[in-house]
Amino acid sequence: MSVLVNTHLLSEVEHTCDRVLILHHGEVLADGSPAELTRPRGVAVELAAGTRIFEGAAREDAPPIVAELVAAGEQARHALRESLRRRIFAVVLAISVMFGALYAFGAHELFKDVSGFADDQSGLDPKTLAGATILGLAMFGSLFLGAVLAVFLTAGAVRGDAETGTLQPLIVRPLSRRRYLAGRLLAASLVSAGYVAFAYLCAVVLTGVIGHWWPDSIVGSLIRISGAAVVVSALALLGSVFLTSTANGIAALMVYGAGLLAGLLGEIGDAIPSHSLQRIADVASWALPFEQLYRDALRELVGSAHGVTGAIIKLGPLGGSHDAGPLLIPWAIAYVALVTLGAAWAFSRRDV
Secondary structure (H helix, E strand, O other): OOOOOOOOOHHHHHHHOOOEEEEEOOEEEEEEOHHHHHOOOOEEEEEOOEEEEEOOOOHHHHHHHHHHHHHHHHHHHHHHHHHHHOOHHHHHHHHHHHHHHHHHHHHHHHHHHHOOOOOOOOOOOHHHHHHHHHHHHHHHHHHHHHHHHHHHHHOOOOHHHHHHOOOHHHHOOOOOHHHHHHHHHHHHHHHHHHHHHHHHHHHHHHHHHHHOOOOOOHHHHHHHHHHHHHHHHHHHHHHHHHOOHHHHHHHHHHHHHHHHHHHHHHHHHHHOOOHHHHHHHHHHHHHOHHHHHHHHHHHHHOOOOOHHHHHHHHHOOOOOOOOOOOOHHHHHHHHHHHHHHHHHHHHHOOOO
16 A cells, blocks of 8 residues: 655654655656665756756755856856846946947047148147047047946945845855955956046057057056056945945045046146145145046156146046156055955944
């Protein structure tokens, strides 16, 4: 005689049954004795790239496996996957295509206009002035779009994801909250800095092909403007610990605008001159080093330009160039590290 037991209580099945069938919508998924069905067969983990099977692993091995995957960058991939789901990259791509088309058209018209200028006794170099000016505008636009991308990637990293319920499963023990933040920062930095670098290099190539003018230091400007995007990512990540996604996005972009405005005030202070404005700009530049990196990147463009041409270029269309000295890049690296540690400390003291 056979007795059929229909239950979802596994403990009851283990104690009373000698044969088990697992059904799903009328389909038999597994069939065998309790001992056969409960023997270790490995651990399956759902990743961004698909399901990964760890053969021979038991249930107690699951937490260390998850921690290892996170340490290897799975959180970075999680952040990128969320960005794709929210169509952030599609929006940025569309804007970038329009920006590139407008830049190519503007560069063509500008160099066509200055091609008829003859060098006068003032020493003005029209081609250098045109190239540096329009490429400086491209750097400003590239950094702005990169900053927007960085903010969208990190604005809801902590409080935003906690409110939607997607954060809690990711920070179960033994996964460190610091590792989670490091993964989100890594993803945002790679994407935003990579985007800024790509957009800048495209602008350099377009300028060189259309106007036959190339900047003095392509790599120097590239490093500084990409680093500025990383700084913005770190600041937005810090804000995500305390603010909702919307509030943090607004606050981060306002801080970005305030930093660039301080740079403009510094240029006005140099021209007047005004020691108060210069002091405000200096403090803001070191407190928000993305602004100092941007201005130093402008300096790298035309470091060899002198005379009237150099003086006009130094004023800049959207913030002039400025030599911040050899401590700028080390300070920017230390700044990102300090901001990230501050975010980790604040995150460790919050309940999610």
